[in-house]
Amino acid sequence: MCVEQSRAEGFDGFVAARWSALFHLSRLLVGGDRHRAEDLLQEAMVKLWFVWPRIAEEAPEAYVRKVLVRAAARSARRRWWGERPVEQLPDLPEAGDVSAAVVERSRLEAALAQLPPRQRAAVVLRYYQDLSETQVAGVLGCPVGTARSHASRGVARLRRILSDVIEPVG
Amino acid sequence: MDHFERELARMMRDAREYTPFETGDQARLRAGVRAHRRLRVVRRAAGSVLAVAGIGVGIGFLVLPHDQGENRPQAPVPRPATGPVSPGPTPAPGLPSPTGTATAPPTGTAEAPSAPATSTSGAAGDADPVTTDPTATESGTESGTETATPPPPDKSTTAPPPPPTSPTGAPSRSPSAPYSEGPG
Numbered sequence: 001m002c003v004e005q006s007r008a009e010g011f012d013g014f015v016a017a018r019w020s021a022l023f024h025l026s027r028l029l030v031g032g033d034r035h036r037a038e039d040l041l042q043e044a045m046v047k048l049w050f051v052w053p054r055i056a057e058e059a060p061e062a063y064v065r066k067v068l069v070r071a072a073a074r075s076a077r078r079r080w081w082g083e084r085p086v087e088q089l090p091d092l093p094e095a096g097d098v099s100a101a102v103v104e105r106s107r108l109e110a111a112l113a114q115l116p117p118r119q120r121a122a123v124v125l126r127y128y129q130d131l132s133e134t135q136v137a138g139v140l141g142c143p144v145g146t147a148r149s150h151a152s153r154g155v156a157r158l159r160r161i162l163s164d165v166i167e168p169v170g
Numbered sequence: 171m172d173h174f175e176r177e178l179a180r181m182m183r184d185a186r187e188y189t190p191f192e193t194g195d196q197a198r199l200r201a202g203v204r205a206h207r208r209l210r211v212v213r214r215a216a217g218s219v220l221a222v223a224g225i226g227v228g229i230g231f232l233v234l235p236h237d238q239g240e241n242r243p244q245a246p247v248p249r250p251a252t253g254p255v256s257p258g259p260t261p262a263p264g265l266p267s268p269t270g271t272a273t274a275p276p277t278g279t280a281e282a283p284s285a286p287a288t289s290t291s292g293a294a295g296d297a298d299p300v301t302t303d304p305t306a307t308e309s310g311t312e313s314g315t316e317t318a319t320p321p322p323p324d325k326s327t328t329a330p331p332p333p334p335t336s337p338t339g340a341p342s343r344s345p346s347a348p349y350s351e352g353p354g
Binding site for chain 2: 023042043124128
């Protein structure tokens with residue numbers, strides 16, 4: 001009973017502390033869909049609960065990250081979530097009525113949504129999580145060369161999509 | 171990392187907004203854990219039921235064929251004992267040994283195992299029923315009734331009764347046919 005309680009306390013503390021950051025990661029991984037990001041994070045946290053005694057002292061966040069990435073790829077493969085790749089970004093918010101930060105985030109999420117799940121995951125892990133190529137490959141469960149290829153292709157595509165937002169220097 | 175990649179990383183970080191872990195999220199998480207636990211229990215129960223069923227079926231398959239295999243060889247054995255009697259003429263001579271076997275046919279199947287057993291036992295433990303019959307039976311007294319008959323060097327154990335009594339030794343070879351014929 002006491003063990004169970006301490007387990008629950010430690011788990012709740014971790015979740016409360018890392019919820020916001022993990023939710024943002026989840027949202028980037030699914031291309032901005034808030035509800036789907038919540039579902040994925042909940043699923044990852046439920047899985048974390050069952051392995052918590054084993055990995056609480058090690059790297060629970062790395063575990064959640066891996067679960068999120070794989071669940072995001074799987075869910076994108078399994079179901080249709082209403083995403084449809086288009087040439088032009090749809091329904092861009094007007095710059096006058098919302099803040100610039102929101103506009104920028106919306107454009108970023110819309111651009112990420114156009115990437116295939118693996119490329120999106122590689123880009124997010126590499127540039128948002130600052131993971132090395134080896135670590136990205138470990139999370140994706142693929143060779144380093146494949147992870148590097150996913151990341152470079154994803155960045156190349158984002159470069160095209162966001163060319164008007166991020167202007168090249170020089 | 172070029173300018174675009176740096177800007178991309180910055181955009182990803184700046185896009186983050188604070189999302190507190192609310193009570194609704196907590197309740198949902200707990201419900202998810204409970205549902206997952208229930209699912210695990212159900213899966214485990216179903217798995218064990220399937221395992222037990224599988225083991226039962228496996229044991230059944232192992233045991234059943236074994237029983238049939240034991241029964242089948244015993245069924246044909248009686249026929250040789252009945253075979254020599256069926257020709258008919260054998261009881262007529264009235265020798266004591268044939269009479270003993272003559273009773274066998276009607277209930278042959280039940281008593282049959284003893285008849286062939288005695289004929290072979292004449293070999294006193296040796297494995298070959300074929301070679302032991304003529305000589306060993308005379309000396310051996312255990313199953314004298316059947317083995318006393320000095321049949322021609324027939325292979326089958328049932329050969330003994332007919333030859334001495336009547337020259338219808340030919341029928342004595344017939345047992346081999348019914349043996350292969352199968353049950354009537």
